Amino acid sequence: MIQLLNNLWVLFSAFLVFLMTIAVGFLEYGELGIALKRSLYKTILITGIAFVVMAVIGFNTAFAPTLYGIIGNPLYKPGFVLGYLNSPTAMFSTIWWATSASYFNTGLLGITYFLFETAFASVTLALVSVVILRKVKMSVFVVFSIVYFIVIYNLPAAWIWNPTGWLYLLGMRDFAGGLVVHGAAGFAGLAIIIRIWQEERKKGIVRSPGEIIKVNDGFLTLAILLLMMGWFGFNPGSVLAFNYDTLIVVMTTFMAALTSMLSTLTVSYLLYKDAGGIMNAVNGILMGLIIVTPLAGFVSPLSAAILGILGGPIFIFANRFFSKRKWFSDPVGLFSGHFTGGIFGVLMIGFFTQHSYAVLSGNSILPNGLFFGGGYLALHTLGIEIMGICAVGLAVFAISYATMYFLSLGFHGILEEPEWKKEERKSLPSSETSK
Template structure:
């Protein structure tokens, strides 16, 4: 078989000499090509995480809202794409004002982004691929925000908030930390793949929504005690975590933006360790405290470990990645209990998984980052353990406070104005019958719902 293949290739090279003697591409072109393949694959993995969010939100909520959740996720991904193309990418990475002080706050230029057909000489990536990769991150942050809307928001609220979040909330934070001209980037803020930029931003937008929408009907009693509203499919929840876990390799390792010396493999290695630590710690702490190993907590622990390691995966040693994941798994358990105690209705635990763990992951660089890796990436410096210096911790804390403050204030303003002008929440009757029927006129599980209706 091998001999036949060699003979066939030899014959083809004689018939088509251009195949055998084509101009050799330069090393730079080959490197750009390899970078492009990897980053585009990574972008596809991140976009496929939307499937994980569909399963996560649908599985964590009731059957009567499942079709709505699936449909609005696809719709908002499409709308987010158009807004990011028209406005968001320009604010995040536009470079027309690179010489001006305003560039520290927002980017400018590249509105209605019209990229070159191919990469120019010396570019590490075609701008088209960089755009798709960054768009995927914006869409993930938006999907995290939907946790605060779940089971009670109007479809029109999703439409308007998608436009405004993608235009004026997410890209500003992205510019501050990830753009070469952003002011937090200049200060050395370390957030490799977005514990703050993506996860905390989405979680705080979700928090604003939960406060203004108020809890779902029946979630809390008048005496303040909580009623558990169980999701309809725990298997969906487990599948969603696995799908998101796999997508996270595109999320974190893809942020290397190339293959280079294989450093993206080290990032992937730390990502797996952090996720593993989160899942194991969450199961053990729930087992210890509750006397039973809670499956939902275990799933949330895996996600919390992934969120926490997102900022740190390129800056820390492997042992630190495990510790970061373990702490995230414990943190998500107690954080969920805290939000329930203060009567915040968070159906998919966005505030704990993406908010609390996002803060922890960002601050963890101030403790565990090594000076060697910080110098390799040319971002900030080592943390307290490696250098004995608190400087990086203060930078990390500053980025959490400033970015968190901006997202909270702007999200409350946007959602507050929307509540006054158009309303955010469906009626009590619509919420009771479910958003599948009230917002779309069809059931996500038509056979099951028909059986339920016929038995009444």
């Protein structure tokens, strides 16, 4: 049965999540300065490519009934969103199979589920893209994006969020994307920066050129405002229904975010006698949001507050660790924030889950975590989560690296020509530049 209130809520949530892709562009502007002109253009491109590729095939390979639990059936007819043009009423009358009574039982139309999940795919690539900045050719990134929305993003989604995926059937849960979004973005980003490093080494560059932090308070504030608004759809929308649990997830999401902000500022002050100002406030909020994402529907607000408090020292120490690496540049915090926070949050499912909250979000398979007397069953859950992290990490890294390697061959390298070299070439007479 179609549930109109649920459809309205998830459509609204999809709109909020779509805001997050371009908000990542504002985040780059806010941290690195408005001279980084490609940021917003890049995130607009991501939004467009995500929508079209997911409509043609990507939605199916992630969310259609899977082939042997590995990948969604690309030929599943109801999943061809563009195919609805032949039957205009189909998008308004067909419940997506995974939200029928046999599975999630939230009664979402195919078009609703498509928009919501496409928004997730879009923002995930936006997170990956923070490592390319001025370094990777835009043409290379566009082709990579197409592969990303057909296979790279889609495998973790099919394994964990698709009710016929092999990890889902084993009992793995990731409420709103600690691994599918944040962790997997980190693995893909790692593959890209390794390929960047290899090409820089060939050019004789020993230390990867980094970006200079040029904080713009206005853009940074706008970015975190849009991202917090987006997370209102990201986590509560992942209930896939508007009910009592939706309100609990709102509470757990923002409790973790704001306690993490206070924790980050406090830890920074205790260590360095400097709270870090707006940069640490923004990073603290993001770390709390990221950590609670995979278990926002499985924990109490009190547990969310504890997770947020843990987020402060985790971010500070992760940021210090990754900033010391000289062979790659990660100024916007893909690894110290999204990767570290996402993986940590997934692992915490086995510790902080309370069965009563998991039941409310439709995840009755989850037992109490170790901190709530889950015993052997909690350890079993933790083991499945660790296995899922390893499987997703290996697959995403391998496919991302292979894609960039072959693109490097096809495009004669993935590195963008430095700005100074472009200017030098422009200044040469036409007879010289044609040589």
